[in-house]
Amino acid sequence: MASSASHRVSTGERLNTAETTGRLQQAAAARGIRMTRQRRVILQVMDDAEQHLDVDQILERAQKIDAGVHLVTVYRTIDLLKKEGLIDELDLLHLRGDRHYYETHGPRDHIHVACLRCGKVREFESNLYEQLKNQIARDFHMKVTVSRTEVGGYCAECLKKMNSCE
Amino acid sequence: MASSASHRVSTGERLNTAETTGRLQQAAAARGIRMTRQRRVILQVMDDAEQHLDVDQILERAQKIDAGVHLVTVYRTIDLLKKEGLIDELDLLHLRGDRHYYETHGPRDHIHVACLRCGKVREFESNLYEQLKNQIARDFHMKVTVSRTEVGGYCAECLKKMNSCE
């Protein structure tokens, strides 16, 4: 949908303190995933993303690094990474249509908390969440491998505005 | 679509102990939602559903009651109910493509727990979940209105099979 403006696009200048290759790239290499030019770019985009991205954003950023990256390849690479469990898929409660968002799978699960009015999305970690997943695993005797929690509501600022104006 | 057989479709004979009209229908009436023939049917389908349904399943069931229900109307009615907060939308971790599923918004939130191998989906309620949402509301000073948690993994049966065979 070519969002055009309002979003800062970092084309990858955030360097980690110790590494030139990001976590995703290393993880992929460790699993023996064939490393092509396009995949390297897409992995770098994901590694450098400061937040979840949708497919078009991934494509856009990838093409800034290397114009020869095709949308289809983004889809195929995302599929691969999803299957390998290296990235997570979100839809943020369909705040903006049925777009999907992706982010690297960090060491700890977090919850996405979205404001239904201003659209701001924040992340939340909690021991309670870990406990909850453990409870499910125990109660159902199952092995939990993925989980996704998205919470919507109205943030403090929007609540204030809604009270004063509306 | 349009699978002729194999699915039991209860065309609405499950009577509640005290009411003839389901909770959704009542809630909709209470909000002054204009009640058309089609909407009545769709609400009944949702009320009678023993589990989450996707759009095609809703259409299929609705048409068994009244053939003159159009897919577009199902979409529009779902939108309406979503906006009114009367139904919840799920995607069950995209287990089966990007289909969306809908269910009436019960008095208490529950978590959907899906087996990634056999596809079985179970529901889970927990006080921990309520606590978690409260924690988010407190920490962010926000009013939480919707939440969705979906957990995936391997159920006890599948774990057994995977150990013995594979």
Place this chain on the structure above:
DNA sequence: ATAGATGCAAATATTTTGCCGCCAG
């Protein structure tokens, strides 16, 4: 009476697939 709902068809949006030439290992 009339605002709002529905049906239908066509438009959009999103994701997947077939096929073939190309490249990493």
Place this chain on the structure above:
DNA sequence: CTGGCGGCAAAATATTTGCATCTAT
């Protein structure tokens, strides 16, 4: 070398919209 990968176009899926007509209130 060779099997997997990427590009391209086209298909498949999913959802939304314009408009004329109909209907609940």
